[in-house]
Amino acid sequence: MKSPFIVSSSVGRKFVMSISGAFLVLFVTFHAVMNGVALISAEAYNWVCAVLGANWYAIAATLVLAGGVLVHVGYGVWLTMQNRKARGSVRYAVTENSPGVSWSSKNMLVLGLVVLLGLVVHLTHFWAQMQLVELMGGHENALGLDPADGASLIAFVFSKWYNVLIYLVWFGAMWFHLTHGIWSMFQSSGLNNQKWLPRLKCVGNVWATLAIGLFALVVVVFFIKSLL
Amino acid sequence: MENKLMNLTLKVWRQKNAKEKGGFETYPVEGISPDTSFLEMIDILNNKLIHEGKEPVAFDHDCREGICGMCSLYINGHAHGPDSEITTCQLHMRKFRDGDTITIEPWRSAAFPVVRDLVVERQAFDKILQAGGFVNVNTGGVPDANAIPIPKEDADESMDAAACIGCGACVATCKNGSAMLFVAARVSSLAKLPQGKVEAARRAKAMVAKMDELGFGNCTNTGACQAECPKGISVSHIARLHREFLSAKFKD
Numbered sequence A: 001m002k003s004p005f006i007v008s009s010s011v012g013r014k015f016v017m018s019i020s021g022a023f024l025v026l027f028v029t030f031h032a033v034m035n036g037v038a039l040i041s042a043e044a045y046n047w048v049c050a051v052l053g054a055n056w057y058a059i060a061a062t063l064v065l066a067g068g069v070l071v072h073v074g075y076g077v078w079l080t081m082q083n084r085k086a087r088g089s090v091r092y093a094v095t096e097n098s099p100g101v102s103w104s105s106k107n108m109l110v111l112g113l114v115v116l117l118g119l120v121v122h123l124t125h126f127w128a129q130m131q132l133v134e135l136m137g138g139h140e141n142a143l144g145l146d147p148a149d150g151a152s153l154i155a156f157v158f159s160k161w162y163n164v165l166i167y168l169v170w171f172g173a174m175w176f177h178l179t180h181g182i183w184s185m186f187q188s189s190g191l192n193n194q195k196w197l198p199r200l201k202c203v204g205n206v207w208a209t210l211a212i213g214l215f216a217l218v219v220v221v222f223f224i225k226s227l228l
Numbered sequence B: 001m002e003n004k005l006m007n008l009t010l011k012v013w014r015q016k017n018a019k020e021k022g023g024f025e026t027y028p029v030e031g032i033s034p035d036t037s038f039l040e041m042i043d044i045l046n047n048k049l050i051h052e053g054k055e056p057v058a059f060d061h062d063c064r065e066g067i068c069g070m071c072s073l074y075i076n077g078h079a080h081g082p083d084s085e086i087t088t089c090q091l092h093m094r095k096f097r098d099g100d101t102i103t104i105e106p107w108r109s110a111a112f113p114v115v116r117d118l119v120v121e122r123q124a125f126d127k128i129l130q131a132g133g134f135v136n137v138n139t140g141g142v143p144d145a146n147a148i149p150i151p152k153e154d155a156d157e158s159m160d161a162a163a164c165i166g167c168g169a170c171v172a173t174c175k176n177g178s179a180m181l182f183v184a185a186r187v188s189s190l191a192k193l194p195q196g197k198v199e200a201a202r203r204a205k206a207m208v209a210k211m212d213e214l215g216f217g218n219c220t221n222t223g224a225c226q227a228e229c230p231k232g233i234s235v236s237h238i239a240r241l242h243r244e245f246l247s248a249k250f251k252d
Ligand code: FES
Pocket: B060, B061, B062, B063, B064, B065, B066, B067, B068, B069, B070, B071, B087, B088, B089, B090
């Protein structure tokens, strides 16, 4: 049997990166807005947390999301391996940057792996204390909190300076990854032209900055609150 | 006008044939005028080597006026050297300073194996073209040029893509060894014209399949190809290639 073009063709594989990336960008945007709620009202935030607890639709969404991450990371690693092979065994002795080539675009795998590493830390901090506890039938997490009491959990995690530091580095990597990723997802699915090329790059930068800025703001605000 | 002759040190990749391992050799060249072209400078070096009874440096070139796409060379970390939107044959020594060391390497990509010294095999591009980079025309009378009206913008964009000379700088520059810009330029220039529309779907699929088969890498949108392309071909053509390819596949 012939393998489908999303596996066998370079354009098809690029399309998979684009679609899975777009899906993750939407999730990240949603997550940033959700976090923003915590700045306004702890009760509203906990309501969101309760909705996203161990309900069938939240579990289904989590599974789909995990699938998206797996596809994006799996393809990313696979494509990079193919690309290294295509580059050949002998490397250039002298290389210089070409004008207009962003640093992020050349380091997407490394940035992506940093993002993934941060994700693991993040999941142990939050998901493991929230949805997972509910899934296991528990009514209290390791901190003695109600698993849906996200507001208290945020306040606890970001009262530690080292967590703040880890998250800010993580956000930095994510910002770089997104600045190349967002316009790329349009380019790779063919939704780009000469006129829109600079516009989409600008949209990507603004989008990444707003989303990541909101994440960082929540972390910093809760850290400052813990000092007061 | 300053026209001081320059003394330079060249670090040139030498390799006997495709099988043997290559390495850098260092050669001093003296009394080079800033008005010398880069390839003339190598001619001067080769002349000297021949007089000394040594093997001259093999390199590709033909028209020496930036239209045939035969010249190559990775000079000081840039395909076609440090200038923008020119080929190596259009590069002049005034871009360098007296006393400079210039490193000259062949294109490096698995799909472009080194044949000898600075010469690489670029037949892969011909094979991609043979897979679909053309329009089929039935024999018969020559149609009147004005019988097929083409909007000016379409004709312009098609011409911009058709400016590709197939030199391979895109592949040489791309950290992924991807030929996406080359294939995109060829597909895009025909896709923009009514004559090319008839076979558009088949063409996009066949050329992409051939490109993949020949071992070129996957494009990750770094844009290094357009930065180093001697004809300044834009990566927006790559987006069109994707449109052509994906719509053809979804229709299947
Ligand atoms: S020799 Fe023809 S383009 Fe350079």
